[in-house]
Amino acid sequence: MAKTLFLILPHILYLITINVSFCTLTASSPPPYKALVSPITKDPTTSLYTIPIDNRRPSVVDLAGPLIWSLCAPDHPTVACGSKTCAAATEFRPPNCSSNTSRPPSDLYKPHCNCTAYPVNPVTGLCAPADLTLTTVTANATDGKNPKYSIAFSDFISSCSIKSLLQSLPASASGVVGLGRSELSLPQQLSAEAKYANKFALCLPGGGIGVAFFGSGPLYLLPPILSAISDNLQYTSLIKNPTNPGYYIDVEHIAIALKQVPLPPDALALDKRGNGGVALSTVKPYTALRSDIYEPFLKAYSAATTGIQRMPATEPFDLCFNSSGLASTRLGYGVPEIDVMLKGGKNWTVSGARFDAAGRARRTRLWRSSNGGARRGGAW
Ligand SMILES: *[C@@H]1O[C@H](CO)[C@@H](O)[C@H](O)[C@H]1NC(C)=O
Ligand SMILES: *[C@@H]1O[C@H](CO)[C@@H](O)[C@H](O)[C@H]1NC(C)=O
Ligand SMILES: *[C@@H]1O[C@H](CO)[C@@H](O)[C@H](O)[C@H]1NC(C)=O
Ligand SMILES: *[C@@H]1O[C@H](CO)[C@@H](O)[C@H](O)[C@H]1NC(C)=O
Ligand SMILES: *[C@@H]1O[C@H](CO)[C@@H](O)[C@H](O)[C@H]1NC(C)=O
Numbered sequence: 001m002a003k004t005l006f007l008i009l010p011h012i013l014y015l016i017t018i019n020v021s022f023c024t025l026t027a028s029s030p031p032p033y034k035a036l037v038s039p040i041t042k043d044p045t046t047s048l049y050t051i052p053i054d055n056r057r058p059s060v061v062d063l064a065g066p067l068i069w070s071l072c073a074p075d076h077p078t079v080a081c082g083s084k085t086c087a088a089a090t091e092f093r094p095p096n097c098s099s100n101t102s103r104p105p106s107d108l109y110k111p112h113c114n115c116t117a118y119p120v121n122p123v124t125g126l127c128a129p130a131d132l133t134l135t136t137v138t139a140n141a142t143d144g145k146n147p148k149y150s151i152a153f154s155d156f157i158s159s160c161s162i163k164s165l166l167q168s169l170p171a172s173a174s175g176v177v178g179l180g181r182s183e184l185s186l187p188q189q190l191s192a193e194a195k196y197a198n199k200f201a202l203c204l205p206g207g208g209i210g211v212a213f214f215g216s217g218p219l220y221l222l223p224p225i226l227s228a229i230s231d232n233l234q235y236t237s238l239i240k241n242p243t244n245p246g247y248y249i250d251v252e253h254i255a256i257a258l259k260q261v262p263l264p265p266d267a268l269a270l271d272k273r274g275n276g277g278v279a280l281s282t283v284k285p286y287t288a289l290r291s292d293i294y295e296p297f298l299k300a301y302s303a304a305t306t307g308i309q310r311m312p313a314t315e316p317f318d319l320c321f322n323s324s325g326l327a328s329t330r331l332g333y334g335v336p337e338i339d340v341m342l343k344g345g346k347n348w349t350v351s352g353a354r355f356d357a358a359g360r361a362r363r364t365r366l367w368r369s370s371n372g373g374a375r376r377g378g379a380w
């Protein structure tokens with residue numbers, strides 16, 4: 001059982017996903033254009049985010065994904081199997097993803113031998129071996145304020161996929177764009193092939209349209225944020241997991257209404273072998289917590305909200321409140337704040353604005369449990 005703690009990433013950039021209208025670009029300045037921009041759409045059915053960057057078709061944004069993959073034509077180009085590129089494509093091959101097109105080792109050095117990649121569906125966890133191929137990445141050049149002109153890069157490395165691998169993704173999606181720390185993720189290829197700075201920013205929308213930037217800033221968003229967005233951000237170090245290309249943050253404690261939740265020692269830590277830790281995710285709806293964290297967390301939140309009328313649990317949530325009885329504040333529902341206490345003394349504070357109201361009874365959903373109960377989460 002993977003000992004990973006997942007936190008949904010309601011916004012990578014603190015501040016900028018609060019209101020979708022912030023995400024529209026404005027004003028202009030002269031070239032050169034050091035960044036690319038692409039719109040992000042949230043699929044209402046799956047809560048997944050897509051960007052139309054792979055051949056202009058929507059692809060699911062997977063922050064921790066190692067590859068770009070999509071359906072491809074029968075006559076697609078292939079990549080040599082003994083190549084460095086092929087080795088990079090198979091670096092994060094899932095141990096349980098096997099190919100029946102196994103080749104004898106000597107075949108590896110024959111020029112006609114084609115590289116097999118192992119794309120993974122980040123929602124179902126399923127994988128399906130397929131050819132490594134080339135795709136065209138399209139986006140708009142931007143000065144950080146306005147989209148300028150469309151650019152297409154025709155030789156980005158991606159994996160083909162069979163249609164059934166798209167199961168549980170938005171109906172419009174033709175694949176996945178991985179943004180992870182791997183040689184063939186989109187940001188790494190933009191940096192290596194097209195010389196953009198190896199940086200990106202995501203403004204994930206609650207609904208409507210968000211925006212993704214690749215390359216260097218400054219980046220600007222519409223009022224009320226007039227300054228470069230980097231001036232309004234809170235920063236924390238990202239840490240690496242040696243076993244996967246995801247982005248982890250160093251969380252020391254979790255507090256509810258200013259009181260630390262009693263957790264087992266090192267419950268939130270990422271160990272040297274890559275177990276545990278707090279990963280950022282664009283594919284987990286809400287937040288998933290390991291049960292040794294979820295149970296004390298739930299107890300503490302319950303204790304901090306004894307005055308609020310309970311509602312019956314609603315799948316997948318365990319603790320629900322009557323939202324009609326909750327005060328409404330500038331930061332959303334008047335509920336105890338959750339401080340995700342980061343190494344270095346900063347907090348990622350989750351306020352009532354992140355809580356979700358559901359159902360005709362307008363129940364405020366707080367906790368989500370996943371099947372089997374091993375991992376559970378809150379609707380942060
Ligand atoms: C490799 O791909 C090429 C097309 O790029 C195809 O003609 C060839 O048959 C493939 N080789 C194998 C061993 O499948
Ligand atoms: C791979 O093996 C499975 C069963 O083990 C079979 O159903 C499938 O058709 C095989 N795929 C290929 C490409 O041979
Ligand atoms: C591989 O393992 C993962 C994690 O245990 C699981 O979710 C997935 O379904 C497995 N994939 C296959 C093809 O069996
Ligand atoms: C570039 O921006 C224009 C204008 O906003 C838009 O119509 C076009 O679809 C964009 N192109 C890409 C590749 O995103
Ligand atoms: C972070 O949260 C903790 C627990 O709620 C609180 O005691 C502390 O003052 C906060 N720190 C900052 C810098 O806001």
Ligand SMILES: *[C@@H]1O[C@H](CO)[C@@H](O)[C@H](O)[C@H]1NC(C)=O
Pocket residue numbers: 309322323324325361
């Ligand atoms: C929820 O709270 C409101 C206002 O406090 C109350 O009128 C309503 O009956 C409550 N709903 C339920 C189902 O208890």
